[in-house]
Amino acid sequence: MKRLVIIISAVGGILLIAVVALGIRAKVNSINKTQNGPSSTSLVAEAKELEEKNELLAAKDIYQRLVNEFPGSSDVMNWQKKAEDINIKLLLSSEITPKSQLYTIKPGDSLAKIAAEFKTTTDLIKKCNNLSSDTIIPGRKIKVRNAPFTIVVDKSQNILFLKSGEEVVKTYIVATGKNNSTPVGTFKIVDKIPNPPWFKPGVAQPIPAGSPENILGTRWLALSVPSYGIHGTTEPQSLGRQVTQGCVRMANQDVEELYTIVPKGTEVTIVD
Numbered sequence: 001m002k003r004l005v006i007i008i009s010a011v012g013g014i015l016l017i018a019v020v021a022l023g024i025r026a027k028v029n030s031i032n033k034t035q036n037g038p039s040s041t042s043l044v045a046e047a048k049e050l051e052e053k054n055e056l057l058a059a060k061d062i063y064q065r066l067v068n069e070f071p072g073s074s075d076v077m078n079w080q081k082k083a084e085d086i087n088i089k090l091l092l093s094s095e096i097t098p099k100s101q102l103y104t105i106k107p108g109d110s111l112a113k114i115a116a117e118f119k120t121t122t123d124l125i126k127k128c129n130n131l132s133s134d135t136i137i138p139g140r141k142i143k144v145r146n147a148p149f150t151i152v153v154d155k156s157q158n159i160l161f162l163k164s165g166e167e168v169v170k171t172y173i174v175a176t177g178k179n180n181s182t183p184v185g186t187f188k189i190v191d192k193i194p195n196p197p198w199f200k201p202g203v204a205q206p207i208p209a210g211s212p213e214n215i216l217g218t219r220w221l222a223l224s225v226p227s228y229g230i231h232g233t234t235e236p237q238s239l240g241r242q243v244t245q246g247c248v249r250m251a252n253q254d255v256e257e258l259y260t261i262v263p264k265g266t267e268v269t270i271v272d
Contacts, residue, residue, distance in 0.1 A: 099147035196220035
């Protein structure tokens with residue numbers, strides 16, 4: 001019996017040594033892989049060089065690679081912002097991307113008709129094709145976005161995510177409702193108003209756009225839940241907090257950008 005115990009102990013010791021050895025080897029392989037692969041410094045340099053050459057798609061891919069491969073870096077937020085800034089540059093430029101295409105204008109087309117067909121906005125079509133008016137010429141080729149956007153608002157972080165599929169195109173700091181008053185659920189944008197007047201409760205006349213008292217700022221995107229929307233602000237210092245009457249508040253330059261990008265019908269999901 002003693003001999004059997006000794007044999008089992010010996011075998012157990014061998015197995016333990018083998019397991020430890022495998023663990024060490026895996027760790028060494030992981031270290032070697034990191035050492036043998038490009039460093040974050042070299043990847044950043046490569047991304048910057050691509051940006052200077054205006055090769056924005058390739059540069060964005062490297063910044064996203066940095067975020068994925070070096071998640072513990074103190075620079076990860078900067079890399080994410082660089083990727084998002086490039087997303088917007090590409091979106092507003094004439095460069096064709098995997099989520100856009102060249103469209104040949106047909107007789108009888110209008111910007112509104114084309115925008116409705118591709119579920120985009122006339123503002124975005126004009127912006128990325130450098131059009132100064134709504135006049136278009138049959139036969140001309142223009143860039144159109146052919147992939148829809150969605151919006152997610154996270155009340156716990158006071159962040160609005162502009163998404164395309166699973167990709168986060170851009171994140172925006174927002175303010176949401178005090179006492180958790182911003183409704184939770186999935187809604188749609190049902191109306192868009194530039195420079196909206198504010199119908200302040202208890203005040204007979206609407207407060208005009210541009211007035212310091214008009215809390216809606218420069219844009220209003222109405223949601224399918226009555227009386228709630230996404231809008232600008234005259235109080236940018238309030239962003240990042242839960243201080244509104246229930247609406248989602250953005251910096252004016254941010255809501256103007258969002259207004260250009262998303263059409264009526266865009267899905268908006270608000271979560272706690």
